[in-house]
Amino acid sequence: MLRYILRRLLLAIPTLLAVLTVIFFIVRVAPGDPATAALGDYASAEAVAAMRERMGLNEPLWKQYLTFLADLARGDLGRSLITGKPISEQISFVLPYTVELAIAAIVVGLILGVPIGVITALRRNTLIDDIGRIVSLVGLSLPAFYLGIILMFVFAVKLGLLPSVGSAPFSNPGKHLQHVILPALALGLIETAYMARMTRSVMMGILSDDFIRTARAKGLTERMVLIRHALRAGLIPIVSLTGIFAISLIGSSVVVEEVFARPGLGRLMVGATKQRDYTALQSIMVVYSLIIIVINLMTDIIYTFVDPRVRID
Amino acid sequence: MAQAAATASALAGPRLISQRQRAWRTFRQNRTAVAGLVLIILIVAVALAAPLLAPADPTAQSIRMRLQAPSWANPLGRDDYGRDILSRVIYGTRVALQVGILSVLLGGAVGTAIGVIAGYFGGRIEAMLMRLVDILLSFPDLITGLLVVAVLGPGLGKLILAIGLTIAPRFARLAHGPTLSVKKRDFVEAARALGVGNGRILRVHILPNVLGELIVLGSLWTASAIRLEASLSFIGLGVPPPTPTWGQMIRDGTIYLTDAPLYAIGPGLALLITVLAFNLVGDGLRDVLDPRSRA
Numbered sequence: 388m389l390r391y392i393l394r395r396l397l398l399a400i401p402t403l404l405a406v407l408t409v410i411f412f413i414v415r416v417a418p419g420d421p422a423t424a425a426l427g428d429y430a431s432a433e434a435v436a437a438m439r440e441r442m443g444l445n446e447p448l449w450k451q452y453l454t455f456l457a458d459l460a461r462g463d464l465g466r467s468l469i470t471g472k473p474i475s476e477q478i479s480f481v482l483p484y485t486v487e488l489a490i491a492a493i494v495v496g497l498i499l500g501v502p503i504g505v506i507t508a509l510r511r512n513t514l515i516d517d518i519g520r521i522v523s524l525v526g527l528s529l530p531a532f533y534l535g536i537i538l539m540f541v542f543a544v545k546l547g548l549l550p551s552v553g554s555a556p557f558s559n560p561g562k563h564l565q566h567v568i569l570p571a572l573a574l575g576l577i578e579t580a581y582m583a584r585m586t587r588s589v590m591m592g593i594l595s596d597d598f599i600r601t602a603r604a605k606g607l608t609e610r611m612v613l614i615r616h617a618l619r620a621g622l623i624p625i626v627s628l629t630g631i632f633a634i635s636l637i638g639s640s641v642v643v644e645e646v647f648a649r650p651g652l653g654r655l656m657v658g659a660t661k662q663r664d665y666t667a668l669q670s671i672m673v674v675y676s677l678i679i680i681v682i683n684l685m686t687d688i689i690y691t692f693v694d695p696r697v698r699i700d
Numbered sequence: 701m702a703q704a705a706a707t708a709s710a711l712a713g714p715r716l717i718s719q720r721q722r723a724w725r726t727f728r729q730n731r732t733a734v735a736g737l738v739l740i741i742l743i744v745a746v747a748l749a750a751p752l753l754a755p756a757d758p759t760a761q762s763i764r765m766r767l768q769a770p771s772w773a774n775p776l777g778r779d780d781y782g783r784d785i786l787s788r789v790i791y792g793t794r795v796a797l798q799v800g801i802l803s804v805l806l807g808g809a810v811g812t813a814i815g816v817i818a819g820y821f822g823g824r825i826e827a828m829l830m831r832l833v834d835i836l837l838s839f840p841d842l843i844t845g846l847l848v849v850a851v852l853g854p855g856l857g858k859l860i861l862a863i864g865l866t867i868a869p870r871f872a873r874l875a876h877g878p879t880l881s882v883k884k885r886d887f888v889e890a891a892r893a894l895g896v897g898n899g900r901i902l903r904v905h906i907l908p909n910v911l912g913e914l915i916v917l918g919s920l921w922t923a924s925a926i927r928l929e930a931s932l933s934f935i936g937l938g939v940p941p942p943t944p945t946w947g948q949m950i951r952d953g954t955i956y957l958t959d960a961p962l963y964a965i966g967p968g969l970a971l972l973i974t975v976l977a978f979n980l981v982g983d984g985l986r987d988v989l990d991p992r993s994r995a
Contacts, residue, residue, distance in 0.1 A: 406835050413851060521732075524983070528976035530927045532934050533968040536954055540965065544958050551957075638840020642931050646954065656843070657935050660850040668850055672843075679838050 388688075395687065399680045404456075406676045411455055414669045415448070455669075464670035469662050474670045477655060482674070484554065485651040488570055488643070489636050495575025496582045496632060501625060503579070504586020505618070508594060519583060526580025532642035535573035539646070542569060552648040570647045574639055578632050582625075589624045593617050623694045630686030634679055726988045733984020739977035747793040754787035759942045767960045776966040780952065788944035789967050795938075795945045796974055799860055800926035804918050806864030807925075811871025812914060816906055818872070819879030820898070830876060836869040845928050849937050856939045859932065863925050874917055878910040912989050919982035923975045930971050946971045 422438035423430065430438075439445055443454060458465060464475045507519035543551035549569055555562035593599065594617060602612045641653030648654075652671060659667040727733055746753060755773065762782035770777040776785035814833065818826040836844060848862040882888065888905050896904075932938045933947030941948065946967040953964030 402835075405831060406838070409832065409835050410847075413847060416851060524732075524979060525972070525976060528923065528927075528979050529972055530930055530934075530968075530975070532931060533950065533971065536950065536957070536964055536968065539954075540957050540961055544961070634838075635840050638842040641842050641846065642934060645935055656846060657937075660846055660937060663850065665850075668847070672847060675839065675843055 391691075392684070392688065395684050399684065403676060403680060407456065407459065407673065408452075410669055410672045410676070411452055414665050414672075415451075459673065464673065465666045467659075467667045468664045469667075474667050477667075478652070478670065478674055481650045481652055481655050483557065484649060485637070485640055485644070485653065487567060488574065488640055488649070488651065489633065491567055491571035492574035492578055492636050492640075493629065493633055495571060496578030497629065499575070500579040500582025501586050503583035505590055505613075505621075507583065508587045508590035509613075511591065519587070523580040523584045526577055527584070529577060529580075530642070531573055531577050531639040532646045534576060535570065535643050535646040538569050538573055552646075554647075554649050566647070566649070570643050570649055573643050573646070574636055577639065578636060581632055581635075582628070585628050586621065586625060589621050589628075590617065593620050596620075623690070626689050626693055627686055630682055633682045633686075637675065637678060637682075723988045727984050730984040730987055732980050733987070736977045736980025736984065739973065740981060743793060743974055743977060744797065746790060747797050750790050750794060754784075754790045756784035756787045758783060758787040758791040758944050760784075767956060767963075769960070770962060776962045777960055779949070779960075779963055780956065785949070785963055785966055788949060789946070789970050792944045792946045792949065792967060792970065793974070795856070795943060796926050796929060796971070798856070799863060799929040799939075800922045800974075800978070803860045803863035803925045803929075804867060804922045806860065807867030807921070808871050808914060808918050810864065811868035811873075812875045812907075812910070814868065815872035815875030816879045816902060816910065819876045820883055820902060820906060829872070833869040833872045833876075837873060841866050841924065841928060842931055845932060846935075846937070849932060854937065854940050856943070859929065859939060862932075863928050866928065867921050867925060870921065871914060871917060874913055875910045878913065879906055882906050882909045916982055916985045916989060919978055919985055923978035923982065926971070926978070927975050 422435045422442055422444060426434055426438055443451060446454070462475075464473070464478065466472060467474050467477070503519055503523075507516045510516050539551050542549045550565055551569075554566045557563055598620075599612060599616055602616045603609075607615070637652075640651060641657065643649075644651035644654045645657060652674065656668065656671045656675075658664075659671060755775075760783060762778070765778050765782040767780055768774065768778040768782070774784050774786065776789065779785050779788070814829055818829040845862055845866045848865050849859070852858040852862050883906065888901060891901050891905055929938060929945070930947035930950070933945040934951045936948075936951065938947050939945050949967040950964045950971075953960070953962075953967070956963050
């Protein structure tokens, strides 16, 4: 297993390198001088020139690129253009908040979405199926930030059950958890819609397969057919779908963090975008790529557990 | 062409219907898809007739009437500048549709061109282009969108460009696969043997064969592009004020959720209905193209 993981990590290196290259060049084509951005529009020409020198902007592009990679290899994500502080400090502060939110949302999506998908597949073309289909299409069309606002309106403003915005530190678990519920639901309910829809079509495909007919023919009860055969086969695509959804969740978390004024990687990126803090932006993108690579790796590892046909060596 | 088709239908009798007619019949049977299409037509009408439909000037401020509750004159109330919220929702349709449709046309054209050219010519260009496409695809669209907006800066045109570029890789991926299989088919070989140029082969033989799926993707991505535009303006990185956009209104309205809930919820509803309409049509089109996917 360990060897498999190591090999996968090694295989991820060229991908990561390609991603880093793309990010480096995208950020470099941005108009506006980073030194001017750091010092403000009223800085003197000498100050800007000195700043450019200090930031290494006068070096040739290939040298900047190599410096960028070398710094990353040492785990140095650089300093914010605006505050001058190491970006890794901010990232390590907000990252747990985003990870926690994403995990909570995935749990919501799986707990609600998979059963709904299975039930609507079993009861196809009934009222339950129609309702499920319409609700999931509405869910697919609902922007996460708008669902967040509706949840906030109902549960925080009208009912007063949960706090509306902000967050509490991890050291205060009770309060902390209260602040997670609404954002996690906003993301999770939308994932539920996707999950239910995908699970439904996966299960409908499986239920019409030959091995299900065989299982029925040999006299298994419908329950056993479902549990022993259909669900087990369905688990495999559901694992890879969960991986895909986890990545899309990371994207939607940006707006949900904005709605609930929650610390997180997404809000950090929004702030960096607004301030045109290109070094911060670059580092945040690096972290996002790492997250995506980790999610894909985890999906593959879980895959080997649920699908005995996939061998890890 | 028309003559040949006429002869063919004369030979086969009146029951022979064209592919397009059959597609329309399948689409028409899908009630939710037709509902989506009707909604889209209505939404486009609202955008075009905004000056006639809006009860007030969407940018006319009146501080004295700040956050006034809904009334007959202002069904959704007034916002924090005293502007009529309903009129702003109606005018917001314009930005949503403009960005949604133009960015998909742009992204679709660029992406399809990349996918088809990469697939058709193959070799090192293909490897490089598709690698780049896969890298861009591995990121969630909102994050790619944010990055491009950060680079390009604010404004309606730049927003369309940013969302178009975010969407383009999806079209490239989708157009690439069919191109690979179509280019090996006999009629392409035959065309090449006849000395038909690459440009004409691409236009006449390859493109029509990938177009169907691209239209489905186009409809679904118009929905996503509108959502993306709303997300970016919600974050505060969309079309700058005073142009009314739904995302911006929702953002401003969230602050007044207690006193004027319709300020945020009204434009959000318009956004939801619009996105849903395009998703419904995309879903219906997919069923037309792939009858097996129908339940």
